[in-house]
Amino acid sequence: MLFFIVFVLIHFLGNPPNSYLEWHDWVSSRSVSIAGSLFWIALLAHTWVGVRDVVMDYVHPIAVRLALPSHT
Amino acid sequence: MSVKIRRPVFFHLTQIQMPVGALTSITHRVTGIVLALGIPFGVYLLDMSLQSPESFAQLRGLFQQWPFKAVSIIVIWALAHHVLAGIRHLLSDIDIGSLLPAARRSAWIANIGGLAVAALAAGTLF
Numbered sequence: 001m002l003f004f005i006v007f008v009l010i011h012f013l014g015n016p017p018n019s020y021l022e023w024h025d026w027v028s029s030r031s032v033s034i035a036g037s038l039f040w041i042a043l044l045a046h047t048w049v050g051v052r053d054v055v056m057d058y059v060h061p062i063a064v065r066l067a068l069p070s071h072t
Numbered sequence: 073m074s075v076k077i078r079r080p081v082f083f084h085l086t087q088i089q090m091p092v093g094a095l096t097s098i099t100h101r102v103t104g105i106v107l108a109l110g111i112p113f114g115v116y117l118l119d120m121s122l123q124s125p126e127s128f129a130q131l132r133g134l135f136q137q138w139p140f141k142a143v144s145i146i147v148i149w150a151l152a153h154h155v156l157a158g159i160r161h162l163l164s165d166i167d168i169g170s171l172l173p174a175a176r177r178s179a180w181i182a183n184i185g186g187l188a189v190a191a192l193a194a195g196t197l198f
Binding site for chain 2: 002005020021023024027043044047050051054
């Protein structure tokens with residue numbers, strides 16, 4: 001994820017997307033869309049683990065835990 | 073869990089002095105939650121930027137306004153701090169910087185580095 005963020009930032013520094021078409025073409029190019037999909041999958045997995053850790057530390061009643069969106 | 077232990081409780085928030093490592097650690101948690109809450113908004117904005125030329129222009133207009141810039145700076149700070157503190161945690165997992173002086177130093181680096189990135193973002197946006 002970090003590499004993807006740095007890659008996007010460097011791309012923005014080099015040629016910032018000034019028009020819709022430019023931006024749309026870049027995002028839908030094969031390499032960027034594959035990397036982007038991997039990024040979102042990794043981001044959601046990381047969010048799940050992270051939020052679950054926090055919930056396990058602070059929310060003790062089992063019923064409340066199960067009701068929260070990140071099942072523990 | 074059934075045995076209730078009376079633990080000492082000290083909630084005088086103005087008198088609690090956290091060591092810098094604790095500050096980095098708790099901020100890592102808080103920024104993590106902030107970023108998690110921000111994901112739906114991020115997806116919405118990304119979708120808006122890609123839907124049509126009109127929505128792209130609309131989004132650009134939104135980010136000319138200062139409240140949007142201010143919120144983005146907070147999110148950028150949260151991300152920068154979370155990344156730096158996360159790297160610090162990973163390094164200490166493989167026993168790099170686990171001794172107190174090094175741990176303190178890296179905690180300061182994470183806290184100040186996050187603010188530095190936010191300042192850089194503020195300088196670019198405003």
